[in-house]
Amino acid sequence: MFGIGSTKEKKVALSGVKPTGRPHIGNYFGAMKQFVELQETHENYIFVANYHALIGVQDAQTLAQDTRDVIIDYLAIGIDPEKTTLFIQSDIPEVTELTWIFNTLVTVPYLQRAHAYKDAVAKGKEATVGLFDYPVLMAADILLPNADVVPVGADQKQHVEYARDIAQKFNLTFGETFTVPEPLILKEQGIVLGTDGQKMSKSYNNTIPLFATREEIIKAVMSIVTNSGGEFPQNLFAIHTLFKPEAELKPFYEANISSFKTLKETLIEDLDAFIAPLREKRATIASDTKLVNRVISEGRDKIRPHAQEKMKEIREKVGIL
Numbered sequence: 001m002f003g004i005g006s007t008k009e010k011k012v013a014l015s016g017v018k019p020t021g022r023p024h025i026g027n028y029f030g031a032m033k034q035f036v037e038l039q040e041t042h043e044n045y046i047f048v049a050n051y052h053a054l055i056g057v058q059d060a061q062t063l064a065q066d067t068r069d070v071i072i073d074y075l076a077i078g079i080d081p082e083k084t085t086l087f088i089q090s091d092i093p094e095v096t097e098l099t100w101i102f103n104t105l106v107t108v109p110y111l112q113r114a115h116a117y118k119d120a121v122a123k124g125k126e127a128t129v130g131l132f133d134y135p136v137l138m139a140a141d142i143l144l145p146n147a148d149v150v151p152v153g154a155d156q157k158q159h160v161e162y163a164r165d166i167a168q169k170f171n172l173t174f175g176e177t178f179t180v181p182e183p184l185i186l187k188e189q190g191i192v193l194g195t196d197g198q199k200m201s202k203s204y205n206n207t208i209p210l211f212a213t214r215e216e217i218i219k220a221v222m223s224i225v226t227n228s229g230g231e232f233p234q235n236l237f238a239i240h241t242l243f244k245p246e247a248e249l250k251p252f253y254e255a256n257i258s259s260f261k262t263l264k265e266t267l268i269e270d271l272d273a274f275i276a277p278l279r280e281k282r283a284t285i286a287s288d289t290k291l292v293n294r295v296i297s298e299g300r301d302k303i304r305p306h307a308q309e310k311m312k313e314i315r316e317k318v319g320i321l
């Protein structure tokens, strides 16, 4: 078997991140932090899914900047390029080549069952072929480098199932070629709530940015919705427990239940103590253009030869010589 991980000392974990703007603390606790932990236990790969993002972003400068920003964000939270290969999807053109081959195996009714496509249709949107084909591009991302496990949020589980089905169908049709990957569902315990009490999400405008300035922290915390009349501020408390143990916070909240201002001011300080070092590290990395370029090109150079070799094997199997 060609491809990365073929020595199988450690399992290969592959994570894809769509470049869609600034990450928030929900993304951090729900996903990013766990990617950092994986680099100790797995042969770890993280890539920026810029072709996937192109489905929704039609501004060249925004997409290019957001793509680079993901690399900077992950370096800032502790992804170590010595332990994790960081790369950009479009640096591996074999992925889009493989997508075409998979397209010839996958049927239209099968793709019509994908949640993201169904949602778009239900909302009356005219889906592009790109949106329709999203799961197939994602299968190529996963299968080309022989990923064993794919760490994803529960919302992405169906996509990993598509990759599994496509691997099995290809293997059956053309002979054993791809590892059938397993999803590694990220801990659900941590749905982080936003300033309005709903799930924190870029789409709800209720986020606390992971690399927020102090002013942004103050603004976000002050906007956290609390009930009036001395009721326990659940939402504020839930966000606060991400940064301080519950046992320590509970008596403090009970003692200050009549002053949400005091509670919020304390949260601002605790958030800033957590965010400030990350913010500073990010700024240092972002200003080091050479370092960022080097990480991107080293990641590409590390993975591309494997992708090329694997693609050669695939072309031979299907008769594209």
Ligand code: ADP
Pocket: 020, 026, 027, 028, 029, 030, 031, 032, 152, 153, 154, 186, 190, 191, 192, 193, 199, 200, 201, 202, 203
């Ligand atoms: P958003 O909803 O802000 O657009 P994404 O859908 O891009 O976030 O999510 C990226 C990753 O972060 C996913 O793995 C997702 O499960 C995780 N995530 C996003 N929001 C939260 C949240 N509020 N709590 C926990 N995890 C989250």
Ligand code: TRP
Pocket: 014, 015, 016, 017, 018, 049, 052, 137, 138, 141, 142, 150, 151, 152, 156, 159
């Ligand atoms: N679809 C994933 C998301 O929206 C991003 C992604 C693209 C991905 N390709 C991938 C994730 C391959 C894991 C593996 O979050």
